Amino acid sequence: MAVAQTNYTTGSTPSADPIKVMVVDDAVVIRGLLSRWLDADESLQVVSSHRNGKLAVDDIEKSNPDVVVLDIEMPEMDGMTALPLMLAKKRDLVVIMASTLTRRNAEISLKALSLGAADYVPKPESNSEVTTSVDFRRELIEKVKALGQRARRMRGPARSMRAETNAGRVSSQAPVGRLAAAPLRTPAIAPAAGKTFKLRPYSSVRPRILAIGSSTGGPQALQKVMKDIGSSLHEVPVVITQHMPPTFTAILAEHVGKAALRPSKEGADGDVLRPGEIYVAPGGKHMILEKDGGAVKIRLTDGAPVNFCKPAVDPLFDSVAKIYGSATLGLILTGMGHDGADGVKTIAAGGGSIITQDEASSVVWGMPGAAANTGMCSDVLPLDEIGPKIVRVLKGNTR
Structure with missing residues (x-):
């Protein structure tokens, strides 16, 4: 579909x-x-x-x-x-x-x-x-x-006629693991240009990490999502790249922690990921993950900007996919540009799942639009529906 x-x-x-x-x-x-x-x-x-x-x-x-x-x-x-x-x-x-x-x-x-x-x-x-x-x-x-x-x-008068939710979950690709049947949600109207993008099945493997990328409008969206999912994060760590400068990211980490009622901090080099804790990429550094024996650690790098951004979403998503594979759950929220789209492809190639925010609820549908356009996402949802969906997916229910 x-x-x-x-x-x-x-x-x-x-x-x-x-x-x-x-x-x-x-x-x-x-x-x-x-x-x-x-x-x-x-x-x-x-x-x-x-x-x-x-x-x-x-x-x-x-x-x-x-x-x-x-x-x-x-x-x-x-x-x-x-x-x-x-x-x-x-x-x-x-x-x-x-x-x-x-x-x-x-x-x-x-x-x-x-x-x-x-x-x-x-x-x-x-x-x-x-x-x-x-x-x-x-x-x-x-x-x-x-x-x-x-x-x-x-x-504009046409705005009220636009589809406010995108849906359907049957992919033309080979399924990743076993896919549970799901009801279809159809758009309110057909796309004017006749263009469509495809969705792929969720992984049958329960997520062991949640990786989030966001930019313009992201702080508000992050607080909403984290408030909705905080009580369900006891088994998985959360890693976030929000396009923000230094100082801002430390405060953002405090705010999302309060929203989720979970420990939250800027990621520091060498931090060991712990379930139930939230790590925000610090402004001015790329945050990636690295396997160290039985632990997964944060590494901060001072490389060139990626997609004009530092921190950038793609390096984080690439490193998460390499370690967690089909147990990865990614989320792209509102933002300008296309950062994260390549990382979405990497997560999908590793068998993981990606949820993307829809246009109607996004402040700017750049990043989530680019991600949706890859055809590698498992859902494109309004902001209000993202948290409840993540809660279900973390429990192993992709319906």
Whole structure:
């Protein structure tokens, strides 16, 4: 059975009109720089810029931006105060928080996500570093475009007609182990372009590890999933690669641990994996697993970025598949780009199973879309259904 496939690319604007952007930062140099960068992209248009949150809030209705890039620390009204006021004036507004890499700002940025911000971009520490940072410029533009495009699609009349769940579980490939019969779930409408992607059977082997990859929108999705599955993790370790810089990943580990009510930490070189514990790849390092006698240990590497990411999902998934084979359960959550797609193929080649988040519930359907497009996933599910499904699979029930 095939599952409806929708476009997962973010490279083109679905409208002839550019995405309208507001820039809010108390530093005039940064406001001007970000505005020039964004305006240089023909799919974007900076409609206003402001030095504090109050001026920005007062201008929301007049400028009517699709996306706001919002600094945290500003005089008169800071970003956290302005955020809910902006969203109250325009419910479908996309707000991207911009903050330097301090622990305090990382905490605030993650809190902002829970209050309605769509994402964040970490700013280099100094103005001179901001002006020369190619990575910061690329990430800012990519996120504004991807999130702005999604907001416009969500507003469109066709959105309500889209399939909100993808399903079916009969594969044209040879089964991996013994497949239990499962009811079919069909998409709400046929794909407009007639394209489909295939699903493969779950492994008949109960998972001995859960490996997760995520990016844009990932912190919110991770907390939801970990809350749903925490009580079922006593027999398996969880390893997570979330695209995040240093400092942010340590805080994320604390948050997902609280959600799951399980021990959780940034992975450290030499850590021995223990069932029921959660390990998050630290920002700026690739995290992989290595067999050492009867133990499985974490190794941190300082290699080049993979898929422009460090940490990256593919190295983790490749190492997990090599050790756990058909006892691997992988999960790809919301995120930009295609990191994890090659790792999904590796897990499938080893006989493991992969669940992918669907488009309707993803902040950006880049990573999960690329994974689904491989034809190697066993399910493509809305976020609300992922946790309950993982719980069943961990118990050996793939129905």
